Amino acid sequence: METAVDLANTLRPIKGEDALETVEQLQGFLDDHPPAGPGEPSSSATDRRTGRWRRLTRTDLTEVRALRETVRGVLERASTDAVGAAMLINEGLRRSRATPALRHDHGRWWTEVTSDTDRCAAHLAATTLSALASVIAALGPTRLGVCAGPSCRATFVDLSRNGSKQYCTRTCAHRASVAAYRSRRSNS
Numbered sequence: 482m483e484t485a486v487d488l489a490n491t492l493r494p495i496k497g498e499d500a501l502e503t504v505e506q507l508q509g510f511l512d513d514h515p516p517a518g519p520g521e522p523s524s525s526a527t528d529r530r531t532g533r534w535r536r537l538t539r540t541d542l543t544e545v546r547a548l549r550e551t552v553r554g555v556l557e558r559a560s561t562d563a564v565g566a567a568m569l570i571n572e573g574l575r576r577s578r579a580t581p582a583l584r585h586d587h588g589r590w591w592t593e594v595t596s597d598t599d600r601c602a603a604h605l606a607a608t609t610l611s612a613l614a615s616v617i618a619a620l621g622p623t624r625l626g627v628c629a630g631p632s633c634r635a636t637f638v639d640l641s642r643n644g645s646k647q648y649c650t651r652t653c654a655h656r657a658s659v660a661a662y663r664s665r666r667s668n669s
């Protein structure tokens with residue numbers, strides 16, 4: 482779920498910044514977001530799976546950038562057009578050939594959504610889109626959103642109890658309240 486939001490937010494549409502322009506940046510992103518394993522973040526299972534993508538290519542980058550469009554589209558659309566967002570999720574999952582699997586590793590049972598290819602974009606699609614699907618199923622489509630900060634537009638997933646999140650971070654919320662206070666003062 483964090484991976485989905487972080488992937489979408491490698492693009493900052495207002496600032497025009499893109500943190501996913503090179504194969505090296507993609508490698509860095511994957512290193513920072515290892516596949517979920519049976520609890521231990523640096524388990525051998527994780528190492529084994531990230532090792533699969535040591536030799537990333539421009540094709541991987543192109544595919545992951547296309548996936549980012551889909552993930553961002555889901556996050557932007559879900560609260561206003563849940564049916565459209567669901568279509569994006571289902572199409573993306575179908576293309577990645579995502580398959581849920583029950584595994585037994587490190588003495589524990591755990592579930593994983595896998596794809597039947599070794600492509601890094603297929604695996605990322607399976608994990609990010611199924612995570613967003615789970616949030617929609619469990620909490621509803623309005624939990625996915627875009628920051629109300631006029632100069633931000635970062636995406637977020639709201640897991641708070643009351644589900645009233647409007648800004649991606651406290652920094653953005655604070656900035657907005659300061660701006661509102663200033664405009665009230667200048668109007669009076």
Ligand SMILES: [Zn+2]
Pocket residue numbers: 628629630633634635648649650653
């Ligand atoms: Zn923001």
